[in-house]
Amino acid sequence: MALQGNLRDFSTTQLLNLVSLAKKTGAMTLETDDNSALLYFREGKLIHASTNNRAGRLADMLLEAGKLAEKQVKAIERQPKQLSDKALGIDLIRSGVVTQQDIIKSVKDFMLDVVYSLFSWTEGLFNFNPGVKPSNDRITVPLNLDNVILEGSRRIQENERLVDELPHLDRVSLKVTDKPLRDVKLTPDDWRVISHIHPRNTIAQIAQANSMDEFQIRKIVYGMLQAGLVEIIKPEGVQTQKKFMSRAEKKLAKKQTPTMKRSMVERLINRIKRV
Amino acid sequence: MQTVKMVVTGPYSAGKTQFIRTISEIDVVSTERKISSEAERLKDATTVAMDFGRITIDDDLILYLFGTPGQRRFDFMWEILTEGMLGFIVLIDSVRPETFREARNILEVFRGYAQTPYVVSANKQDMPDAWSPEDLRIALKIDKNIKVLPCVATDKESVKQTILELLYSILEGIEE
Numbered sequence: 001m002a003l004q005g006n007l008r009d010f011s012t013t014q015l016l017n018l019v020s021l022a023k024k025t026g027a028m029t030l031e032t033d034d035n036s037a038l039l040y041f042r043e044g045k046l047i048h049a050s051t052n053n054r055a056g057r058l059a060d061m062l063l064e065a066g067k068l069a070e071k072q073v074k075a076i077e078r079q080p081k082q083l084s085d086k087a088l089g090i091d092l093i094r095s096g097v098v099t100q101q102d103i104i105k106s107v108k109d110f111m112l113d114v115v116y117s118l119f120s121w122t123e124g125l126f127n128f129n130p131g132v133k134p135s136n137d138r139i140t141v142p143l144n145l146d147n148v149i150l151e152g153s154r155r156i157q158e159n160e161r162l163v164d165e166l167p168h169l170d171r172v173s174l175k176v177t178d179k180p181l182r183d184v185k186l187t188p189d190d191w192r193v194i195s196h197i198h199p200r201n202t203i204a205q206i207a208q209a210n211s212m213d214e215f216q217i218r219k220i221v222y223g224m225l226q227a228g229l230v231e232i233i234k235p236e237g238v239q240t241q242k243k244f245m246s247r248a249e250k251k252l253a254k255k256q257t258p259t260m261k262r263s264m265v266e267r268l269i270n271r272i273k274r275v
Numbered sequence: 276m277q278t279v280k281m282v283v284t285g286p287y288s289a290g291k292t293q294f295i296r297t298i299s300e301i302d303v304v305s306t307e308r309k310i311s312s313e314a315e316r317l318k319d320a321t322t323v324a325m326d327f328g329r330i331t332i333d334d335d336l337i338l339y340l341f342g343t344p345g346q347r348r349f350d351f352m353w354e355i356l357t358e359g360m361l362g363f364i365v366l367i368d369s370v371r372p373e374t375f376r377e378a379r380n381i382l383e384v385f386r387g388y389a390q391t392p393y394v395v396s397a398n399k400q401d402m403p404d405a406w407s408p409e410d411l412r413i414a415l416k417i418d419k420n421i422k423v424l425p426c427v428a429t430d431k432e433s434v435k436q437t438i439l440e441l442l443y444s445i446l447e448g449i450e451e
């Protein structure tokens with residue numbers, strides 16, 4: 001079963017959200033005209049990231065994090081026998097150059113940096129290969145994607161895309177899901193929106209109450225939707241039914257009791273089964 | 276004689292015509308075609324091409340299947356089509372992610388017109404590039420109470436199963 005397409009149609013944020021929600025394990029490649037990235041996931045968490053010009057090797061990640069000096073990295077590279085990342089990590093910890101925490105933090109920061117850089121890729125092919133794992137010698141650190149997804153959504157700049165995702169602000173309300181809010185990093189604006197969520201408040205009304213324009217509210221709501229913190233519901237107490245019934249409907253409504261309708265649907269079922 | 280209708284909707288090329296053609300006992304009157312000349316375009320503006328299929332249930336019950344027209348300029352037809360329908364099927368072209376957003380929008384609009392039951396059909400599952408129904412559910416943010424069914428519109432059993440699942444959903448929705 002394929003999971004492939006173009007970032008034009010399905011953004012990096014949406015992709016990460018899908019992988020996270022479906023708790024997928026495997027490798028995702030992303031390719032633009034002049035860049036490529038390779039992300040590995042385990043049960044929906046990002047565990048390794050690299051790009052065509054950032055290989056994601058431990059020495060480089062520690063250098064970027066300022067935990068190793070240029071000189072030290074050069075020395076490591078000059079070693080006659082190249083150590084695997086895991087072996088190098090153990091060596092560095094044993095010799096007191098870095099701590100285990102340093103390594104974990106450097107790897108995480110590196111992965112975040114790579115992923116955030118992908119949010120600016122608005123076009124490019126992606127392809128997910130289920131089950132594929134990073135090579136054994138790499139250091140993998142599981143990174144929860146919720147905050148990444150939120151942050152990615154905050155970076156969206158194209159209004160058009162947001163309108164596509166959330167066309168009718170005045171016709172829908174929000175509901176907070178069961179997902180714990182405690183672990184995600186919400187901005188004050190996010191909280192202002194959350195505090196106004198009520199089945200009777202449409203998104204347009206929430207925006208109005210907070211003096212937010214359509215772009216702002218869409219961006220915030222979209223981010224929270226992507227991260228699964230809120231969901232769209234139909235507003236309560238608003239006339240959503242059609243205002244009038246057609247003649248045929250009136251006829252049906254008058255004539256048809258639930259029992260009659262059930263028997264009619266059962267007739268349909270029996271017949272379709274025999275097609 | 277009683278007639279009931281179901282509506283098959285979805286983005287252009289999702290397989291609506293094929294779906295109805297596979298199950299209908301009459302020729303599907305799809306008159307969609309490439310419009311060549313400007314004159315023809317003008318003439319065509321007054322007519323709406325629509326898929327229309329029929330399944331005779333028994334002596335006094337007929338099921339009609341309507342496919343929504345492909346071109347956006349016929350969106351006004353949707354409200355007319357949805358009036359009094361029993362339920363609807365949203366076909367997704369599982370191999371074309373570039374149509375997912377539109378599919379989602381069509382779904383929203385339809386839900387706005389009618390509170391009738393519906394199912395989502397992940398069509399073209401026979402193709403190697405097809406997204407799985409599970410991934411489509413997440414990608415299109417389909418509510419967990421709504422069925423997302425694998426489908427191959429060229430296969431009669433598959434189409435049958437989709438319609439049956441919609442009917443089961445309708446049955447569940449009838450209040451005691």
Ligand SMILES: Nc1nc2c(ncn2[C@@H]2O[C@H](COP(=O)(O)OP(=O)(O)O)[C@@H](O)[C@H]2O)c(=O)[nH]1
Nearest residue numbers: 287288289290291292293398399426427428429
């Ligand atoms: N492989 C495959 N092709 C399909 C399937 N359903 C439809 N098609 C093809 O997809 C194209 C578009 O289908 P059509 O029914 O015209 O789409 P519509 O625009 O929604 O009416 C046609 O070439 C069909 O033969 C399917 O389940 N599998």
Ligand SMILES: [Mg+2]
Nearest residue numbers: 291292305307
């Ligand atoms: Mg068609």
